Amino acid sequence: MKKQIWSELPEENKKKRYALELVMACVLLLSFVFLSKEAAVVSKEMTSEKVIAVDAGHGGRDPGMIGIGNLREDQINLAIAFKLKEQLEERGYTVVMTRTDANGLYEEDAVNKKVQDLWNRIDRIKKSNPLLTISIHQNSYQDPSVKGPQVFYYETSTEGRRLAGAIQEQLNETLAPSSPRTEKGNKTYFLLKKCPGVINIVECGFLTNPQEAALLQEEAYQEKAAAAIAQGIERYLSGE
Numbered sequence: 001m002k003k004q005i006w007s008e009l010p011e012e013n014k015k016k017r018y019a020l021e022l023v024m025a026c027v028l029l030l031s032f033v034f035l036s037k038e039a040a041v042v043s044k045e046m047t048s049e050k051v052i053a054v055d056a057g058h059g060g061r062d063p064g065m066i067g068i069g070n071l072r073e074d075q076i077n078l079a080i081a082f083k084l085k086e087q088l089e090e091r092g093y094t095v096v097m098t099r100t101d102a103n104g105l106y107e108e109d110a111v112n113k114k115v116q117d118l119w120n121r122i123d124r125i126k127k128s129n130p131l132l133t134i135s136i137h138q139n140s141y142q143d144p145s146v147k148g149p150q151v152f153y154y155e156t157s158t159e160g161r162r163l164a165g166a167i168q169e170q171l172n173e174t175l176a177p178s179s180p181r182t183e184k185g186n187k188t189y190f191l192l193k194k195c196p197g198v199i200n201i202v203e204c205g206f207l208t209n210p211q212e213a214a215l216l217q218e219e220a221y222q223e224k225a226a227a228a229i230a231q232g233i234e235r236y237l238s239g240e
Contacts, residue, residue, distance in 0.1 A: 022046060028176055049094040052233065053125045055135040055191070057201075060104025065140040067207025073138045076216050078102070080204055081136045081238065085225035091230060096128035096232075097099035117188050131237065132163060132198040134229060135191055138216065147209035148177035149225070152201040154192040155185025164200050166240065167232030174228035175221075187239040202229055 014156040055079040072221035078099065085095040099105060105120035106113040119216035125133050139150065147172040148159030164183035173178040186192055189201060204225045205212040215221040 002187065006086060007136060022073075024026070031154070036166060050092065051094045051096060051128050052088055052132040053096045053098065053128050053130040054081050054084055055121055055125070055133060057076075057097045057135055057137040058104070059099050060101060060106065060117075061220075062104055062117065066136055067138070067140065067206050068144075068210055068213045071207050071213055071217065073143070074102070076204075076207070076222075077136045077140050080222050080226055083222050084134065084136065084229055087226050087230035088233070091218075091234060093131075096124065096130060098124045098217040118194075121191070122195050123198075125197075130197065133195055133200070134233070135201045136198065137201055137203050139206045140208045144208050144210065147177060147206045147212040148181045149205055150181040150203045152189060152192065152203070153183060153185045154189075154199070156196065157189050158199045160200060161185065163198055163236045166236040167200060167229055170228045170232035170235065171204075174231070176223055180195045200226055 009060060032071040056074070058074035058077060060074075062074065064077065078101075081097060081099075085097060088095050104113065104117045105124075106116040110116040110183075111126065151168040151171070153164040155161075161183065168181065168183040186201075191202060193197060205216050207213045216225075
């Protein structure tokens, strides 16, 4: 059978065929635009990072609290910070740490090493633009019977308080201190005042309490503390 060419088609058929081709072209174009948008959304979801900043307090010339048996706070802080990093990464977060070794964040010829150290921490946190920041510390008190983890937030920060409540509750549940503490607002801690975004200082225990100082040196207890902090973060971010 001879194939009919375009010039041989009746005028009415030409118009119908042209209209059909136009509709098909529009459908294909709309499909392409829709799929492109979907691909862009998927690509963005795959490449976007959920960043959390983890700050191990003190370091270098600043050991922080020296506890029972010359136990250095900066060393305990770093150990728990690394374990928290692992816990958060297992949950799909990208973790930025301000300190990854025993050194402080200052130059040796700095006039005020402590101040430079704190500003450098804040600068690293700013650059990472995190969902939130956790600064790991250990506590001390003149009465050696005082113990238990406690979380601090900047007292006018609604989100900071909500995060602190979630972490404090989880620490109390996981570590089961004999005298559970509550989250506490503060307006004087430098990091809480100057650091952007949502930030908590987590004091995991008292180095001046013999029982707690011994526990804080145990890797298993450090893991429990880190897991509790990570779970508290999850509870906060999920809106529980």
